[in-house]
Amino acid sequence: MRSLFLTVCSLLLLASCRKGIIIPSIMSEEIPGFQRQPDGAGTVQGFYLLNEGNMNMNKSSLDYVDLINGAYVRRTYEAQNPEVVKGLGDVGNDLQIYGGKLYAIINNSNKVEVLDAATGKRIRQVIIQQCRYITFYKEKAYVTSNAGYISVMDTTALQETARIPTGRNPEQMAIAGNKLYVANSGGYNPKNYERTVSVIDLDTQQELKRIDVAINLHRIVADKYGDLYVTSRGDYYDIPSRLYVIDTKTDLVKKEFPIGASNICINGNLAYIYCVEWSYHTHKNTISYAMIDVRSETLLDRKFITDGTDAKIEIPYGIAVDPDTEDVFVTDALDYVSPGILYCFDKTGKQKWKMETGDIPAHFAFLKK
Numbered sequence: 001m002r003s004l005f006l007t008v009c010s011l012l013l014l015a016s017c018r019k020g021i022i023i024p025s026i027m028s029e030e031i032p033g034f035q036r037q038p039d040g041a042g043t044v045q046g047f048y049l050l051n052e053g054n055m056n057m058n059k060s061s062l063d064y065v066d067l068i069n070g071a072y073v074r075r076t077y078e079a080q081n082p083e084v085v086k087g088l089g090d091v092g093n094d095l096q097i098y099g100g101k102l103y104a105i106i107n108n109s110n111k112v113e114v115l116d117a118a119t120g121k122r123i124r125q126v127i128i129q130q131c132r133y134i135t136f137y138k139e140k141a142y143v144t145s146n147a148g149y150i151s152v153m154d155t156t157a158l159q160e161t162a163r164i165p166t167g168r169n170p171e172q173m174a175i176a177g178n179k180l181y182v183a184n185s186g187g188y189n190p191k192n193y194e195r196t197v198s199v200i201d202l203d204t205q206q207e208l209k210r211i212d213v214a215i216n217l218h219r220i221v222a223d224k225y226g227d228l229y230v231t232s233r234g235d236y237y238d239i240p241s242r243l244y245v246i247d248t249k250t251d252l253v254k255k256e257f258p259i260g261a262s263n264i265c266i267n268g269n270l271a272y273i274y275c276v277e278w279s280y281h282t283h284k285n286t287i288s289y290a291m292i293d294v295r296s297e298t299l300l301d302r303k304f305i306t307d308g309t310d311a312k313i314e315i316p317y318g319i320a321v322d323p324d325t326e327d328v329f330v331t332d333a334l335d336y337v338s339p340g341i342l343y344c345f346d347k348t349g350k351q352k353w354k355m356e357t358g359d360i361p362a363h364f365a366f367l368k369k
Helices: 003-010 075-082
Strands: 026-028 044-052 063-065 071-074 092-098 100-104 111-118 121-129 131-137 141-143 151-154 159-165 169-174 179-184 196-201 206-212 217-222 227-232 240-249 254-255 263-269 270-279 284-293 316-321 328-332 339-345 353-360 361-368
Touching: 044 092, 044 284, 044 353, 063 075, 063 270, 063 353, 075 111, 092 361, 100 131, 131 169, 141 169, 141 263, 151 254, 159 206, 179 227, 196 217, 196 254, 206 254, 217 263, 263 316, 270 316, 270 361, 316 361, 328 361, 339 361, 353 361
Parallel strands: 169 217
Antiparallel strands: 026 071, 044 063, 044 361, 063 071, 092 100, 100 111, 111 121, 131 141, 141 151, 151 159, 169 179, 179 196, 179 217, 196 206, 217 227, 227 240, 240 254, 263 270, 270 284, 316 328, 328 339, 339 353
């Protein structure tokens, strides 16, 4: 994608009619307050942002943020794929780049959209029932399915080659060495939540064991020291959300942090965490932010938003950190039905800029130069 993509996209005004569907024009907007980096600085060109959209509304959409020229490009999927009459689909749940391809997990449409990361053009659609999250290892893609298995996909042929059984309702995954760790939630049966992490040998594609952690697991992220950070959503009544650390050398839980955690992003030695914890007792959300030094496994006494903007964010819903600048990107889903907001904070926690997004902005994929 180089800057050619945005140059072309900014000039495209697609208003053609295909099978009675009006294809929306692509929109590129200048980001107010954006400060351009020196030419040649850094490794990141920009990032894609996947907006989930509400279930059964078919409103998932894909935007692109150009971090070189300071432009926000909306609805790139429709503009680059006007022949796809229903757009990106229903409920975008994950987004990753691997081997020059952009993989968008569209949960309620039961599909993985595989795009050329440089242009946004569709390469292939792969049907995977109730797909949730994706990760990669040695030319294979691993996709969790709420049906209780991992779908193994060949990243060259772009087709499913195997299925690996897991616990109930597997969610996010992380890789350490030649092992795949899968957070099982059991979220479709709240009276009997799952509480384990499945450990899978990626060479044999067999489940080795399950690690008992806590109920209703969701996120799992690896640091560079051989540890995994796993979030538990609790039961929304009396068991609170918590964050746990697994040592992959022993495959045992070695630490519990007494904080709620809905999402976690690790960059270098720092983990950035936010929590939106719903209570059926109060019928309210409790929102919090935290940072952890993963090298010392210490909860820090500072937040990654320091200028008071956190008080304006209604529902933090996505987070990512630029590996070059250490800028922190946080999305706000607002009321879940209106266009959301993307915030950019510098590494000291002060807001640099913000932009309106699609509905329920959630998932990031950085595009390297």
